[in-house]
Every structure is written in structure tokens, then in C-alpha cells.
Amino acid sequence: MSTILECKHLTKQYHQGDTTVNALQGVDVSFNKGEFVSISGPSGSGKSTLLHIIGSLEQPTDGDVILDGISLRNESRRELADIRLNRIGFVFQAYNLIPVLTAAENVEFILQLQGVDRQARRARSGELLKQVGLEGLENRRPGQLSGGQQQRVAVARALASHPAIVLADEPTANLDSKNSDELLALMSKLNQESNVTIIVATHDPKVIAHTRRHIVLTDGNIETDETRAA
Amino acid sequence: MLAGLAWRNLWRQPRRTLLNVISIAFAALIMVFLLSFQMGTYATMKENVLQVIDGYAQVQPTGYQDSPDLKKTIADSDAIMKQIETVTGVATTAPRTTTFAILSNGEKSVGAAVLGVDPEREVRVSRLNRSIIHGNYLDREDSNAIVLGAALARSLGVEVGDSLTLLGEGLDGSIAADVLTVKGIFESGTPELDRQLSEMPLARFQEDFAMDAAVNLIVVTGPTLAGVLDALPDLEPLLNDREVELKSWKQLQPGLDAAINLDLNTSLMWYASMVIVVVFIILNTLLMSVLERTREFGVLLSIGMRPGKLGVMIWMELSLLALLGLLVGIGLGCVVTLLIGHYGLELPGAEAIFSQWGLPGRLYPRLSLLSISAGPGAMALCIFLAGILPYRRVRRLQPVDAMRAA
Structure with a gap:
């Protein structure tokens, strides 16, 4: 399998008053195309920071991220926005859908930002919402959907632009057990069908159990990186 | 796309938006009416004074x-x-x-x-x-x-x-x-x-x-x-x-011209104060709205919206709000002006001043392109310029910091 994402000696330091916090301490890790990876670790271990840096939402203090052959180190804010738009999908813990847009419009929004024409947008959002099991709910606004349904819309939105990777930060944290299971089954299915790389930061053992590769972070370092046999 | 989203965002807080629209509309209404009233009065003053004896211009020996x-x-x-x-x-x-x-x-x-x-x-x-x-x-x-x-x-x-x-x-x-x-x-x-x-x-x-x-x-x-x-x-x-020279009405009646200019300049200061107050009210509301939605802006930046586009969206929200308020205000201002223009307005106690400038006892506002557009135009310009502030604020947002906002 080809490498889609490479983290080279990622270091991140925060300053809180006079104290320096080392969120990441030289993390080296690669991800292959089509992998479904979970990253876990105690609070403050650096999971979210790693995800943010991979997603170009934050810059590392040192090191580099190579995504699909592109170094994120020296890109401008505008170029990073374009990279996020075209190559990265995000699923957040709190769903983070745009409340004034319908489910279909939330999915289409990404495509609109890409300049995709109306007809193609409609077709793609319809296809994705069908894939995530929300057929018939396209015209509902987030406030009219359950938490599980909102997270499914978020997954559909993350996949809308055919990204190279999907980053999910605690995607099941706000869901009940049933909805968590359904979401994980959906993500596994989409991972296999679309061959998209999915990286999930999580505390949830169920999520970890769904992924073949599991990385444990402790104090900003990779403690274990295990891949289970298929 | 941005305009549509901006429009929907405006109506997230309908009461707040309505209050803002009413503020802008009321200020626009007042400015359309008062400017029409002033222009009507000035025109009557000029016509009455000049048509009595001086005419609109004169050819005189040098x-x-x-x-x-x-x-x-x-x-x-x-x-x-x-x-x-x-x-x-x-x-x-x-x-x-x-x-x-x-x-x-x-x-x-x-x-x-x-x-x-x-x-x-x-x-x-x-x-x-x-x-x-x-x-x-x-x-x-x-x-x-x-x-x-x-x-x-x-x-x-x-x-x-x-x-x-x-x-x-x-x-x-x-x-x-x-x-x-x-x-x-x-x-x-x-x-x-x-x-x-x-x-x-x-x-x-x-x-x-x-x-x-x-x-x-x-x-x-x-x-x-x-x-x-x-x-x-x-x-x-x-x-x-x-060996002759042409004199316009301003040269024939410098006192009238000065009186009109003085009155207009005094009014302009008053109008400017009103515009500033309204702009600050609107800006304050918009900044509050921007602060409330900082987390959402972080999400929009995360999913790939360019910071500039996000800024434009906020600026559009302000512009749409201003446009709506101004259109309502101009419409109501025209209706009020036309009504009073039909029946006239009596200002008791001002007869002595009126007769000095040849004014009748009842004054009639006159709608003109200038009176309709000057006040609301100035307001629109100020609001659009004020929009630079939230625009700049939003453009500087970092996705992660914004998403961490309460």
C-alpha cells in the first residue's frame, strides 16, 4: 500500500504563562492509503494536537507533514484552506454542522466552495446521504435531526470532496451506544468502499476495536503502534 | 452562495435583525424626509426671493x-x-x-x-x-x-x-x-x-x-x-x-446662499451624528454576533473555507442588513414625504423668519434624487466601511483557536 500521509519529527510546544507544554515530542509516523487508524491515549497525550497538525489546522513547532506528496510546512493560510477543502475531511465530536443549512446543503457546501456546479452537487450529496442512511431527510436542518443523524451528515460532508484522508476527533463521544455502533459500522463500510484513509482520535474502546491499526500516544510520544492481522 | 448563507445567518436571531432593520430604516426615513423638507424649503426660498425681482441670473456691466x-x-x-x-x-x-x-x-x-x-x-x-x-x-x-x-x-x-x-x-x-x-x-x-x-x-x-x-x-x-x-x-x-459680466443667483443674493449653506451645514452635522450612532449600534450588534459564532467560524475554516471568503460573508451580512433597512427606510421616507408634500406642513411661530425669505406659511417637502439618496447613501457607505472591522477580525481567526472559543 502507498503512503498517503507522513509525519516527520512533529514537535509542538505551547506556552501557558511561564510554563512550556510539550504536546508532541518528535512524532514520526506514516499512514497508508485506505487505512482505518485509531489514536488513543490519556487526556493531554497529544491526540487532538496531532490530528490538528495533520489536518493543517495548526502549525507544528518543528517537523513537517507530507500529505499526498505536499509539505504543509510552508504553505500560506489560503493554500492550507484549499488543501483542507480538497484533500482532508473532518468529523468533529460536536458534529459542527452549519445550523442554517439543510443536511443536503451542509454536504453541498464543501462542493460549492470547490466550485462544483449545482447539478453535480445535488447528485453527490444525494448519493452520500443515501450511503449514510439519511435518504428522505435531505431537507432537514441540523436542529431537526438526532445526534446520530447529525454525525452521519458530518461523515457525508467529510467525504463530499473525495478527500485523501478523513480525520475524526472523538466522533462517538456525544453518541449513545446504538448510534456509536451504527456510526462505526458506517465508517468501516465507507473506508472499505471508498478506500479513504480514516484516522480517529478516541477514548472509545469500541472505536479502537473497529480499526486494524491502533496508535497509543503518551506525553506527546508514540508509545505503541500496532496493526492487527486481517 | 455566500450571499444566500449570509441572508440565512441574518435570520438566526430574527428579533435582533428586525431591531437593526428598524434602526436603519428609521434613520433613513428621517433623513429622506428632512432632506426633502430642506430641499423643498430652499427651492421655495430661492424661487420666491429670486422671482420677486432678481431673476435667476443677470447680465450686468462689469x-x-x-x-x-x-x-x-x-x-x-x-x-x-x-x-x-x-x-x-x-x-x-x-x-x-x-x-x-x-x-x-x-x-x-x-x-x-x-x-x-x-x-x-x-x-x-x-x-x-x-x-x-x-x-x-x-x-x-x-x-x-x-x-x-x-x-x-x-x-x-x-x-x-x-x-x-x-x-x-x-x-x-x-x-x-x-x-x-x-x-x-x-x-x-x-x-x-x-x-x-x-x-x-x-x-x-x-x-x-x-x-x-x-x-x-x-x-x-x-x-x-x-x-x-x-x-x-x-x-x-x-x-x-x-464689457459685461454674468451674475448667477448666488452672486445676486449672497445672503440667501449663505443662509442656505449655514442651515445645510448645521443639518449635516446633525445627520452625521445620527449616522454615527446608528452605525455604532449596528456594528456593536454585528460584533456581538461574530463573537457568538466564533466557534462556527473555526469549523468553516477547518472544512476549507478561505479566511477571505469568511470575511466577505460577514461583510455581506452587514451589507444585506443595511440594504434591507435602507430600502424600507427610503420607501417609508418617500411615502411620508409625498403625503406631507401633498398637504404641506405648518410651523407656527416662524412667520417672521418665513416672510424674511419670502416663504409661505405652509411648507412643502420636495422629493428629489438627491434627497432620497444622499442620507441613505452616506449611511450605506458608513455601514459598509464599518464592516471592515468584523471583516478584519474574522480574517485573522485561526481555526483551532476559533473552535476552542466558548
Whole structure:
């Protein structure tokens, strides 16, 4: 399998008053195309920071991220926005859908930002919402959907632009057990069908159990990186 | 796409948006009405003052305005009038002679301004003939007739049909003397004119004051003041090499121009204060809305929206709010102005000031493109410019920091 994402000696330091916090301490890790990876670790271990840096939402203090052959180190804010738009999908813990847009419009929004024409947008959002099991709910606004349904819309939105990777930060944290299971089954299915790389930061053992590769972070370092046999 | 999203965002807090729209609309309404009212009043002032005697413009001998003198004359007035009347915007012209003389009735003598006028032309440039309260205005058959202001007639103790004596100095230094019959008494509405002014036939004046066919000035008028003002640049070349100069209404009535400017400038300061207050209210609300939605902006940046586009979206929200408020305000302002323009507005207690500027007791606002667009336009500009503040704030947001915002 080809490498889609490479983290080279990622270091991140925060300053809180006079104290320096080392969120990441030289993390080296690669991800292959089509992998479904979970990253876990105690609070403050650096999971979210790693995800943010991979997603170009934050810059590392040192090191580099190579995504699909592109170094994120020296890109401008505008170029990073374009990279996020075209190559990265995000699923957040709190769903983070745009409340004034319908489910279909939330999915289409990404495509609109890409300049995709109306007809193609409609077709793609319809296809994705069908894939995530929300057929018939396209015209509902987030406030009219359950938490599980909102997270499914978020997954559909993350996949809308055919990204190279999907980053999910605690995607099941706000869901009940049933909805968590359904979401994980959906993500596994989409991972296999679309061959998209999915990286999930999580505390949830169920999520970890769904992924073949599991990385444990402790104090900003990779403690274990295990891949289970298929 | 951005406009649609901005529009929906506006209506997330309908009550807040409505309050903002009402604030903008109310300010726009007030500005449209008050500007229309001012413009209407200024136009009435100008028309009433200028149509009484001065006309919209005058051709005068060089230096006549600063130092009026019977000896400063225009020799070829007929030719000049013919040429001027060919210019678009000018309707008619009228020649005048003018001097100061002594008018006497028995033992009563009063110094007065005496104008020699061509009655047929004069009625087309001046409304004095419509201000006659006793007797009649001059006509082409009149020879030794004179019309007087009411206060002047009272000072002389004359009535219609009485005779009075005119005594002055002719163009050649001779004594100009005549006996004239009072044909009419006018009340122009301008006390100063009613105290000082008299008019007699031009031919008789020229004969009395040994002027041959010379005149002292040519009054220029047209269907509208604006039309004559527009025509002035075309008139200038016609007057070259004739030792005359063209005077616009502002030069003829500098006091009126200054009064209008003073009133307008005072109002502008008031309008500016109102615009600033409204802009700050709107800006405050928008900044509050931006703060409330910082987390959402972080999400939008995370999913790939460019910071500039996000800033444009916020700016559009402000612009749409302003546009909505201004359209409502302009619409209501036009309705209110048209209604009051139809019935008029009485301002009790201001009669003395009104009569000074020839204003009637009831004032009528006049809608114009300027009165509709100036206030709301200034407001729109200020609101759009104020939008730079939230635009800049949003553009500087970092996705992670924004998403961490409470």
C-alpha cells in the first residue's frame, strides 16, 4: 500500500504563562492509503494536537507533514484552506454542522466552495446521504435531526470532496451506544468502499476495536503502534 | 452562495435583525424626509426671493454688482437678449434701468430705488405684478405711471391715482425730474422691497434720466433655476468682449446662499451624528454576533473555507442588513414625504423668519434624487466601511483557536 500521509519529527510546544507544554515530542509516523487508524491515549497525550497538525489546522513547532506528496510546512493560510477543502475531511465530536443549512446543503457546501456546479452537487450529496442512511431527510436542518443523524451528515460532508484522508476527533463521544455502533459500522463500510484513509482520535474502546491499526500516544510520544492481522 | 448563507445567518436571531432593520430604516426615513423638507424649503426660498425681482441670473456691466451706478450701462442690450434667449434652459430676458431717486408727495419725500422696466417682458421674469394689492401693474400703454411698495406708498401718503414727483440725477449729470401717477401698490412679502422699491416704464425712465436706449442690466430667467444654472456656461461665451459680466443667483443674493449653506451645514452635522450612532449600534450588534459564532467560524475554516471568503460573508451580512433597512427606510421616507408634500406642513411661530425669505406659511417637502439618496447613501457607505472591522477580525481567526472559543 502507498503512503498517503507522513509525519516527520512533529514537535509542538505551547506556552501557558511561564510554563512550556510539550504536546508532541518528535512524532514520526506514516499512514497508508485506505487505512482505518485509531489514536488513543490519556487526556493531554497529544491526540487532538496531532490530528490538528495533520489536518493543517495548526502549525507544528518543528517537523513537517507530507500529505499526498505536499509539505504543509510552508504553505500560506489560503493554500492550507484549499488543501483542507480538497484533500482532508473532518468529523468533529460536536458534529459542527452549519445550523442554517439543510443536511443536503451542509454536504453541498464543501462542493460549492470547490466550485462544483449545482447539478453535480445535488447528485453527490444525494448519493452520500443515501450511503449514510439519511435518504428522505435531505431537507432537514441540523436542529431537526438526532445526534446520530447529525454525525452521519458530518461523515457525508467529510467525504463530499473525495478527500485523501478523513480525520475524526472523538466522533462517538456525544453518541449513545446504538448510534456509536451504527456510526462505526458506517465508517468501516465507507473506508472499505471508498478506500479513504480514516484516522480517529478516541477514548472509545469500541472505536479502537473497529480499526486494524491502533496508535497509543503518551506525553506527546508514540508509545505503541500496532496493526492487527486481517 | 455566500450571499444566500449570509441572508440565512441574518435570520438566526430574527428579533435582533428586525431591531437593526428598524434602526436603519428609521434613520433613513428621517433623513429622506428632512432632506426633502430642506430641499423643498430652499427651492421655495430661492424661487420666491429670486422671482420677486432678481431673476435667476443677470447680465450686468462689469463692476456693477460691487458699485451700482446709473452710468454703467449695456449699450447693445437688444442684441444680447436675442442671443441669450437662444440658449437651452433660458426662457426669457428683461432689460432694466435702475437708480436711486427722491420721490415726493407734497412735503413728504422718501429716497427710493426706481427701476425702469419693460412691462411686457418684466411680467415674465418677476412676480411683482402678482403682488399688486391696490390698482394694477404697469402695461405697455403706460407712460407716466409708477407702482410702489406698500410701505413706501404709506411713507409718501399716496394711493392709487395720486401723483408724485420724481427727482434724480440723469446719466449726463442733468437733473431728472418727472411727475408720475401711482398706478399700483404692491406687497411683495419682502418688507425691504416694500419699503424701498418702485417701478416705472423703461422708456419713460430712459427719457427722464437721459439714457437713450441704454439699460443697466438684463434679467435672465427660465422654467427652472437648475436649467438656468446649467445654461450659464453656454451664456459666458456670448458675452465676451462686451464689457459685461454674468451674475448667477448666488452672486445676486449672497445672503440667501449663505443662509442656505449655514442651515445645510448645521443639518449635516446633525445627520452625521445620527449616522454615527446608528452605525455604532449596528456594528456593536454585528460584533456581538461574530463573537457568538466564533466557534462556527473555526469549523468553516477547518472544512476549507478561505479566511477571505469568511470575511466577505460577514461583510455581506452587514451589507444585506443595511440594504434591507435602507430600502424600507427610503420607501417609508418617500411615502411620508409625498403625503406631507401633498398637504404641506405648518410651523407656527416662524412667520417672521418665513416672510424674511419670502416663504409661505405652509411648507412643502420636495422629493428629489438627491434627497432620497444622499442620507441613505452616506449611511450605506458608513455601514459598509464599518464592516471592515468584523471583516478584519474574522480574517485573522485561526481555526483551532476559533473552535476552542466558548
